Amino acid sequence: MTARRFIIEADGGSRGNPGPAGYGAVVRDGDTGMIIAEAAEFIGRATNNVAEYKGLIAGLRAAYEIDPSAALDVRMDSKLVVEQMSGRWKIKHPDMQPLAAEARTVFPRSQVTYSWIPRERNKDADRLANEAMDAGQAGRQWEPKGRPAAGAAAVADAAGGVDAAVVVEAESETAAPKAGWSQAxxxxxxxxxxxxxxxxxxxxxxxxxxxxxxxxxxxxxxxxxxxxxxxxxxxxxxxxxxxxxxxxxxxxxxxxxxxxxxxxxxxxxxxxxxxxxxxxxxxxxxxxxxxxxxxxxxxxxxxxxxxxxxxxxxxxxxxxxxxxxxxxxxxxxxxxxxxxxxxxxxxxxxxxxxxxxxxxxxxxxxxxxxxxxxxxxxxxxxxxxxxxxxxxxx
CATH class of the missing domain: 3.40.50.1240 (Phosphoglycerate mutase-like)
Known part of the structure; x- marks a missing residue:
């Protein structure tokens, strides 16, 4: 049987570099091009490169939850991430090394190829990353549009937890730090x-x-x-x-x-x-x-x-x-x-x-x-x- 094929488009951004940052990723069916999963998250203060790597990891995880045997074509407008994950460029920055290592644990290398695409062809992932940053700066996490927060837990259970950011529940209120494990x-x-x-x-x-x-x-x-x-x-x-x-x-x-x-x-x-x-x-x-x-x-x-x-x-x-x-x-x-x-x-x-x-x-x-x-x-x-x-x- 021929392995199923997915296209992953991922992006990340930072408003300040470093600054308020977020990522977005979509998983497409390789035959139809239809989007079958989305992920996005506001990650706080980070650099563009960290956000891009986190978007890659989220896309890979979403694809893995659908079919761990699939062949993947990862497409990103980050030349740095594509070249590093393809093994052509060394990963020297200490912030990038653990993220790249984590990305490599999701799928065997033989199942994944990386391609650079211009930004205009990565609009869906870019849109999700900006939605996540907008949400974060408004004091909340990103939620999939058209999916009520009250039903998020049920969607997560039905989907087997594709990715936390795909079905995140609204938890915008935060309490004051508790006694015990102190927080900075x-x-x-x-x-x-x-x-x-x-x-x-x-x-x-x-x-x-x-x-x-x-x-x-x-x-x-x-x-x-x-x-x-x-x-x-x-x-x-x-x-x-x-x-x-x-x-x-x-x-x-x-x-x-x-x-x-x-x-x-x-x-x-x-x-x-x-x-x-x-x-x-x-x-x-x-x-x-x-x-x-x-x-x-x-x-x-x-x-x-x-x-x-x-x-x-x-x-x-x-x-x-x-x-x-x-x-x-x-x-x-x-x-x-x-x-x-x-x-x-x-x-x-x-x-x-x-x-x-x-x-x-x-x-x-x-x-x-x-x-x-x-x-x-x-x-x-x-x-x-x-x-x-x-x-x-x-």
């Missing part, structure tokens, strides 16, 4: 993700692979105790405004313990589920090494290799987590949100915040019921504020 006033009100790993299950102390394709274990007695200690700590801190959880049983139990104490509801986010470990589910590392030595070595050597019998690699997980992050950021802009998840998703959120390479996930330790915190700012930057904190368990 000169950078505006950040959105804070407090990342809580679930409590122990029977598999945790045995260090067995426990992903989204296994037995879905519940919390052990110790795990339930850990969840209650976390709930006490968050209640004392008083800054969490929403609770979002992976759909797995162990994360829901942990999230529900905290939410009860805080008087909040738990929102389930499918994108926060653990990696599917396939045939490795329930095995220890040593057992996997004995039964699937070549597969394990390949997996450790490349983020694009999947565990034996799995349909998901760490690169695929990274893509899923990136889309999930953007969707949650759009929903809870300016708020402090507790995300209850698993080792691999939390490590990936931390890695992406740091702009670290894929193998950085192997250099992090996350204990059961540990807490991390990441803040996201309007200029597109992120700051890791806490890693593997277990003080509430002592």
């Amino acid at each position: 006033a000169d950078l505006g009100i950040a959105t804070t993700f407090v990342l809580l790993r679930h409590g122990e299950t029977a598999l945790t102390p045995q260090k067995r692979f426990s992903g989204s394709g296994g037995s879905d274990p519940e919390l052990s007695e110790k795990g339930l105790w850990q969840a209650e200690r976390a709930a006490e700590a968050f209640a004392a801190r008083g800054s969490v405004e929403a609770v979002v959880s992976s759909p797995m049983r162990r994360t829901r139990q942990t999230a529900e313990a905290v939410a009860r104490r805080l008087g909040l509801e738990v929102r389930i986010e499918e994108g926060l589920r653990e990696l599917d470990f396939g045939d490795w589910e329930g095995l220890t590392f040593a057992e996997v090494q004995q039964r699937h030595p070549e597969d394990l070595n390949a997996w450790l050597a490349s983020s694009r290799v999947k565990p034996t019998g799995s349909n998901e690699s760490l690169a695929t997980l990274s893509q899923r987590i990136g889309v999930t992050r953007d969707r949650v950021l759009a929903r809870y802009a300016g708020k402090t949100v507790l995300l209850v998840s698993h080792v691999s998703p939390i490590k990936t959120l931390v890695r992406l915040a740091l702009g670290a390479p894929p193998d950085a996930v192997y250099r992090m330790e996350l204990s059961a019921a540990s807490v991390c915190a990441v803040q996201y700012y309007s200029d597109g930057n992120a700051s890791l504020r806490l890693l593997n904190d277990t003080s509430h368990l002592r």
